[in-house]
Amino acid sequence: MILKDNPKPVAIRIGNIVLQGNLTVPKNAIGIVIFSHGSGSSRLSPRNNYVATILQQKGLATLLFDLLTEQEDSVYQNRFNIGLLTERLIDVTTWIKNYSETKGLSIGYFGASTGAASALRAAAFFGNDISAVVSRGGRPDLAIKELHKVTASTLLIVGGWDDIVIQLNEKAYQKLNCNRELKIIPEASHLFEEPGKLEEAANMAAGWFEKELSHKYE
Numbered sequence: 326m327i328l329k330d331n332p333k334p335v336a337i338r339i340g341n342i343v344l345q346g347n348l349t350v351p352k353n354a355i356g357i358v359i360f361s362h363g364s365g366s367s368r369l370s371p372r373n374n375y376v377a378t379i380l381q382q383k384g385l386a387t388l389l390f391d392l393l394t395e396q397e398d399s400v401y402q403n404r405f406n407i408g409l410l411t412e413r414l415i416d417v418t419t420w421i422k423n424y425s426e427t428k429g430l431s432i433g434y435f436g437a438s439t440g441a442a443s444a445l446r447a448a449a450f451f452g453n454d455i456s457a458v459v460s461r462g463g464r465p466d467l468a469i470k471e472l473h474k475v476t477a478s479t480l481l482i483v484g485g486w487d488d489i490v491i492q493l494n495e496k497a498y499q500k501l502n503c504n505r506e507l508k509i510i511p512e513a514s515h516l517f518e519e520p521g522k523l524e525e526a527a528n529m530a531a532g533w534f535e536k537e538l539s540h541k542y543e
Contacts, residue, residue: 332347332348332349332387333347333348333349334346334347334348335347335348335388335390337390337416337417337420339413339416339417339420342394343394344390344391344392344393344394344413344417345368345390345391346368346388346389346390346391346417347368347388347389347390348386348387348388348426348427349377349381349386349387349388350386350426350427351381351384351385351386353384354384354385354386354427354430355383355384355385355430355431355535355538355539356385356386356430356431356432356433356456356534356538356539357385357386357387357388357421357427357430357431357432357433357538358377358380358385358386358387358388358432358433358434358435358534358538359387359388359390359414359417359418359421359432359433359434359435360373360376360377360387360388360389360390360434360435360436360437360440361392361410361414361434361435361436361437361440361441361443361444361447362389362392362436362437362438362440367391367398368389368390368391369389370389370437372437372516372517372523373389373435373437374389375523375527376435376461376523376526376527376530377389379524379527379528379530379531380435380527380530380531380534382531383531383532383534383535384535385433385531385534385535385538386426386427386430388417388421388427390417392410392413392414392440392443393409393410393413404439405439407439407442407443407446407467407468410439410440410442410443411442411443411446411447411450413443414434414443414444414447415447415450415451418432418447418451418454418455422454430538431456431538431539432451432454432455432456432538433455433456433457433458433459433477433534433537433538434447434448434455434457434458434459434477435458435459435461435530435534436458436459436460436461436463437460437461437462437463438462438463438464438515439463439464439467440463441458441460441461441463441464441465441467441468442463442464442465442466442467442468443468444458444460444463445458445460445465445468445471445472445475445479446468446471448475448476448477448479449468449471449472449474449475450471452474452476453476455476455477456477456478456537456538457477457478457479457480457533457534457537457538458475458477458478458479458480459479459480459482459530459533459534460479460480460481460482460494461482461517461526461530462482462483462484462487462490462515462516462517463481463482463483463490463494464490464493465481465493465494465497465498466493466494466496466497468497469496469497469500472497472500472501472502473500473501473502475501475502475503476503477503477537478503478504478505478533478537479501479503479504479505479506480505480506480508480529480530480533481494481497481498481505481506481507481508482508482509482510482526482529482530483507483508483509483510484509484510484513484514484515484517484522485509485510485511485512485513486512486513486514486515487513487514487515490515491509494507495507506533508529510522510525510526510529513525513526
């Protein structure tokens with residue numbers, strides 16, 4: 326299903342900086358999922374790349390990219406600057422909306438850890454232009470003031486052993502007015518490192534995106 330020349334590196338110019346990304350577009354893609362990774366992570370994150378592979382098998386295009394340049398990432402505080410990361414995600418989404426291979430595809434966001442906050446804030450910014458959001462072990466509470474504006478169908482996935490993050494996700498869940506679900510995966514920690522748990526989360530995300538992103542063509 327995956328085109329032979331994928332994934333392909335892309336350089337996304339935003340003003341006078343360039344962000345590096347890896348774009349994979351299956352034949353007859355039903356939509357595209359843009360990844361917003363957590364602090365200190367990058368387009369090379371093994372966990373996010375694993376999830377991306379599962380999504381691609383469902384006919385979903387994926388974009389993993391660095392929200393920060395190498396120089397910016399060297400400043401530790403930038404990794405937690407949700408406002409800056411949201412701006413980058415918004416700019417990259419605009420690039421995807423105009424890029425020849427992905428133009429016209431319905432769009433979803435996959436956010437991990439703090440990346441979930443920037444994903445939800447960007448979804449609030451774009452409104453109906455974003456069809457779905459999935460947060461894995463995320464911090465949606467960091468976008469609490471914007472959550473009521475999110476119209477994208479939102480799935481919050483949390484590990485059953487991640488007690489504090491469960492509470493934060495429950496708080497965020499109450500603020501969402503869109504179609505939403507909160508799924509807790511038993512016996513999983515924050516990074517879903519236990520055997521089979523990341524696969525379970527990835528398949529859950531893939532099912533959500535497959536359902537929600539294909540609505541555009543019904």
